[in-house]
Amino acid sequence: MTLALSIAGVSVSYGQVAAVHSVGLDLERGTTATIIGANGAGKSTLLNAIAGILPMQGRISFFGRDIGDEKIEGRARSGLVLIPERRELFSSMTVEENLLLGGYTRRGEDGDQLAVVHDLFPRLKERRNQIAVTLSGGERQMLAMGRAMMSRPRVLMLDEPSLGLAPLIVRDILDTTVRLKEAGVSILLVEQNARAALAVADTAYVMENGQFILSGPARDIACNPRVAEIYMGQSLEP
Incomplete structure (x- = not known):
């Protein structure tokens, strides 16, 4: 087993307010892990800390290398890439200009990756x-994902990619994560649409109040009665 990403004892605070409390997570190479939970549970905060946007306490390793002291630019160059919830596109630029800007860390390889x-x-x-x-x-979500792919990520973190999208489009977007995984990209997916996320993930973590309360194979988490009732709107009780 090769770990693409591993975090341990990670805590994040906004001033005196603790948002994430000593969490740990392992993402195996070539797999998809999803973090599900209610709005405000700490999911996006954790992704931002892993990306280097927010300061954190704890340990983070990327393919066995400690990157806790690296800034966001260094993590991105190494292949740890975040697609934020708001997508943050350059709205006045063309689609192709946005894509080419995504490949700024891979100058000289733009043409090949653009074809991909x-x-x-x-x-x-x-x-x-x-x-x-x-x-x-x-x-716009396709463009955000395409721009991220221009940097040839090894681990791609997606923050709420289904937000504001119609169900059919959500399916297309999440199906694309399966194709990326098959191409060797490891995926860390934060998603409120638990049913859709669990359908494409290999492992899952359930977050409440800044802590993981459940973790395991995605198929097992999907069958958990509490998860089904609270996050998927159905009861598995007879």
Whole structure:
């Protein structure tokens, strides 16, 4: 077993307010792990800390190397890439300009990777000269994922990719994470849509009040009566 990402004893605070309390997580290479939980549980805070955006206490290793002292730029160059909840596109630029900016850490390899992104998202090729702000919600999420892929990530972290999207588009976006995993990218997915997330994940963590209260194979978490009732809106009780 090769761990792509491992964190232990990670805590994050906003001033005097603790948002994440001493959590640990292991992401195996070539797999998808999902973190599910209610809004405000600490999921996005944890991703931002792993990416280097927020300060944290604890240990974080990336393919066996301690990166706790690295800034966000160094982590991104190493292949640890975050797609934030708000996508943060350059709205006045074209689709292709956004994609090329995503490859700034891989200068000289833009052409090859652009072809890979166009294969993943043919619509981005069709819309390459369109201004980003005019895209639909689903297309903007595709662009955010495509821009991240331009940097050739080894671990891709997605924060609420289904937010504001129609169910059919959500399925397409999450199906793409399966293709990325098959291509060797390890995925850490934060998602409120528990049913959709558990369907594509290998392992799952349930977060409440800044702590993991359950973890294990995604199929087992999906069958947990409490998870089914609280996060999936169904009862598994006879």
